[in-house]
Amino acid sequence: MPRLEEHVDISAPSDAVWEHLHKVEEYPQFVDGVREARRESSARVHMDVDTRGRAKGIDCSTEDIGSQETMAWKTTSTPHLSGSFSVTPLDAEHTRVKARVEYDPAEALDAFGGPKGFAQSNAIERTVREDLHHFKEMVEREHR
Template sequence: MSTLELHVDIGVPVDTAWETLHRVENYPRFVEGVRGARTEAGGRAHLDVEAGGRAREVEAELTDRGEHVMEWLTTGDPAMTGSFSVQPIDRDHTRIQARLEYDPATVRDIFGGPKGFAQTNAIERLVRSDLEHFKEYLERG
């Protein structure tokens, strides 16, 4: 398993960032490859994802842990787990910490893409880009 941790500082209050993370239906606006998303009963989310030219449906369970920590895990392939931690910097600024645990070989088998270290680099670039898109989405209002 590989673990990736990245963060981005955003110019919005912590509650705004926290509430936006919970609006799964807006994920296509800032998460690369997500074509559709919806919240389902029981803290579940359904995502229609396209990556590496392949379309897939991904189901995940979302759970709030403590103050401003949301954990998630996929319920099928690819097996991934992660979390978002939303921390106030000051009244108008927030740090979003993203953590992702995944098996690069499994992700490659399901979505295609490069092998080995290149796959890990591609995933890191994608997550970094998604965090920047989230920042832009929030700061635009």
């Protein structure tokens, strides 16, 4: 499965960044294609995602690893996606967030459409990078 890793540095304390990662109801504000998101239990999240102009429900399991360090996630059905968000304090007021995403290219194409092959990888990488930057902007706006 292809794996992609991206990171962004955020001007906010790590505990504030960690808290925002767990506010799944905020995901539509920074994750492209997410119409609605809600936590269904401490380890389950449901998201309604825009796929080819239609809403598709996607359920994910989540797990915190370490104290405010890593949140691992994976979908519980197709498309099979998994990954993590790692939070690393750079100093008292700056934090690095690293996103890791693993995906099956054929399932991603079936579920979301878009280009094939190398162009698909580039599109997914660009989307993850843009989502991270939207997350950075949202967190920094609230912590000025």
